Amino acid sequence: MYTTSSIAGIIKANWLQQSSDATIEHILLDSRKLLFPDKTLFFALNGERRNGSLFIRELYDKGVMNFVVEEDFSENAIINFPGANFLQVKNALQALHLLTAYHRKAFNIPVIGITGSNGKTIVKEWLYQLLHDEYTIVRNPKSYNSQIGVPLSVWQINSQHTLGIFEAGISQPDEMQRLEKIIEPTIGIFTNIGQAHSEGFLNIRQKINEKLKLFINTGVLIYCADNPDVNEAITTFATNVRNGDAFTLFSWSKKNQATLQILSVEKNEDQTLVTANYQEAVINCVIPFVDDASIENAINCWCVLLYLKIGHQLIAERMLHLRNVEMRLELKQGMNNCSIINDSYSADINSLTIALDFLSQQQQHSSRTLILSDILQSGKNVKDLYSDIAAILQQKNINRLIGIGPEISKQKEVFKNIPNCFFFSSTNDFKQQFHSLHFYNETILLKGARVFEFEQISHLLEQKVHQTVLEINLNAVTHNLKEYQQQLNPGVKLMAMVKAFSYGSGGFEIANLLQFHKVDYLAVAYADEGVELRKAGITLPIMVMNAEETTFDVLVQYNLEPELFSFNMLSLFQDYLEKSGISYYPVHIKIDTGMHRLGFEQQDMERLAIVLATSSIFKVQSVFSHLAASDSASHDDFTQLQFRSFMQCCDLLKSKIGYSFLCHIANTSAIHRHKEMQLDMVRLGIGLYGVDNNSSMQQRLKNVTTLKTTISQIKKVKAGESVGYSRKGVAVKDSAIATVRIGYADGYPRALSNGVGKMWVGGSLVPVIGNVCMDMTMLDITGLNVEEGDDVVVFGEVLSVNDLSVWADTIPYEILTGISQRVKRVYYEE
Secondary structure (H helix, E strand, O other): OEEHHHHHHHOOOEEEEOOOOOEEOEEEOOHHHOOOHHHEEEEOOEOOOOEHHHHHHHHHHOOOOEEEEEOOOOHHHHHHOOOOEEEEEOOHHHHHHHHHHHHHHOOOOOEEEEEOOOOHHHHHHHHHHHHOOOOOEEEOOOOOOOOOHHHHHHOOOOOOOOEEEEEOOOOOOOOHHHHHHHHOOOEEEEOOOOOOOHHHOOOHHHHHHHHHHHHOOOOEEEEEOOOHHHHHHHHHHHHHHOOOOOOEEEEEEOOOOOOEEEEEEEEOOOOEEEEEEEOOEEEEEEEOOOOHHHHHHHHHHHHHHHHOOOOHHHHHHHHHOOOOOOOOEEEEEEHHHOEEEEOOOOOOHHHHHHHHHHHHHOOOOOOEEEEEEOOOOOOOOHHHHHHHHHHHHHHOOOOEEEEEOHHHHHOHHHHOOOOEEEEEOOHHHHHHOHHHHOOOOOEEEEEOOHHHOOHHHHHHHEOOOOOOEEEEEHHHHHHHHHHHHOOOOOOOEEEEEOHHHHHOOOOHHHHHHHHHOOOOEEEEOOHHHHHHHHHOOOOOOEEEOOOOHHHHHHHHHOOOEEEEOOHHHHHHHHHHHHHHOOOOEEEEEEEOOOOOOOOEOHHHHHHHHHHHHHOOOEEEEEEEEOOOOOOOHHHHHHHHHHHHHHHHHHHHHHHHHOOOOEEEOOOHHHHHHOHHHOOOEEEEOHHHHOOOOOHHHHHHOOOOEEEEEEEEEEEEEOOOOEEOHHHOEEOOOOEEEEEEOOOHHHOOOHHHOOOOOEEEEOOEEEEEOOOOOOOOEEEEOOOOOOOOOOEEEEEOOOOOHHHHHHHOOOOHHHHHHOOOOOOEEEEEEO
């Protein structure tokens, strides 16, 4: 048990204020993830954009009384927090590392440490599948492998655990030695090396050497010796760094001499037989995968089991039953206006809290249901485990709990404070009662251990639509948001554009995420878009860019802030507000500085200033303009002209109106190309969704959207035969033609007919043949080994929306916003 006094000694803190010696069980780094206020210690980490101490008041008001702050925290502020404990350190992140490293040393258990470029999470989860019968295992939830994720993971170790499995990821030098002190692995696994996160390193060798620092004190290192860079680096590491230590290299290889010598790899339709020589005996195992990455990951796991002296027959049985690891949490449309969050690849208390945090972001329904299976191998007493879960569910305002499994059913009494609870001994029992549970207009989180096969429940709940889907990676949206935030000058606010269904990526789903990450403003094109966001629980200020007289009622009803761009619009809205008895209504003034679309002209400023200064009807929130060509160096002179004109308008209005307002003109491109134009706020548009015309910025962004469909039929067409409407496609040789489930009614442009467009099928880029139809498109897949039902990527990571827009002679905006509403959106976090 830790107290604030003992923690103060561990992290070498100074007391700013000591009011009690509180018991600490939980570490908190994010104010939005508070669960148990009275036993929580908040580390006020300083990030690039926000100082953690800004959230102390919010947490204090919620009952948190224990804080670790840095030296910039004002001692004068202590008076505002009577009864709280404040520990002051030089660096809060280092203090977090000290505390969790101390915690790790308290447990003398074997710990497997995993690093590499790819496969870390898969190997970790497969080892859990393979070893959970012998050990009570603690591991990172999902891929929590960073400077923050690792300490939070290690903090979960308790006296019931007999094995730890932790992955560690780094993006630059000098990070791994900090993680090594926290994990202290006794067994090491180096998965592989690749290009992921390479930008922080001089070359591949430096990257390998930095990752090897995780194994500075391990007893054994498991790795594949087939990569010459890895093999040479590890050999050097063993000789020069670990020379004289009790250090064992456990290698495997298909071509070099190794501890586990791979003799053959035989791939069948859906399985792979691996035969090897180990300790002068021939052994083999069958794994239920045929792709090279899965084979490599499985052999790494095989080596661990051999090192732990698990019997060959038992290993063979378990390897055969390895299951896919779904590492992403998905949000889908469900039946009866429900939203379904599917996170059923694992069930433990750590990943449950992560999924509940995601559920908390969803404001589109007031009712929240959790379908939860038994939690397996928690390392806790069963009653204590489910009591903790019950307390968490209360904190997260769960309205209904459906428990599935014998253990959770036995503990139903601890959930008595949840408004509605139902318990079933198995998934089949639940399915039999499914229709009596009446799922309607709610958000439903599925969280189940794999053995309970919750995919059956997901299938029952999902809205049935055709097989063309637009996948939206919410992690990528967050990443892109942060990339642009890092470009901002101190104090600059950010308005995110979510008009046009968030550029085709979804409305409230994206807005929920942006609200969770505390952007300052949202902007939509029309009032009805803002109304939908308000109905979905979005409380951020929302600017409406195309307000209409017929929507004045809903603007006021839903607290939406219109853009006023003409004297006619200003007069109409002023008359409406006066008749309604409303004063100081928030509005935004649009200035036309050269775009010549909407806005007041520069010569209108004197008249406009008089109207605004003499009226108590309006409260000007912001004055803004739009740059016509901020992405183009050839038009920089014009951009500068627009900026100067805008600043003159703002200066005049400020001098006449008599109060301050926000000024903004910088759009996505200008954020990084014209930083002097950031002013009080910037407007982030398509860059949020992974598209930027600047090549260097584009490289830093992540792909957000992937449009997928499937093959409905494959036909053999003889040379000279035609394909599609108007016989526009003609086979020049005997060909295989795949018809896929997407057409121009789904948003795939007809301009991509007849070989102009291409799609990604079976690992290859294949051309469209014939005209794009309303609901279908034909592809020439001659020579490919694909089948009906296989996935087809229309655009995404391997085939960018930029490529598609170039082929169609348009821009990415049109492609993204043109994706039909009948295409199902699937949102996921990895």
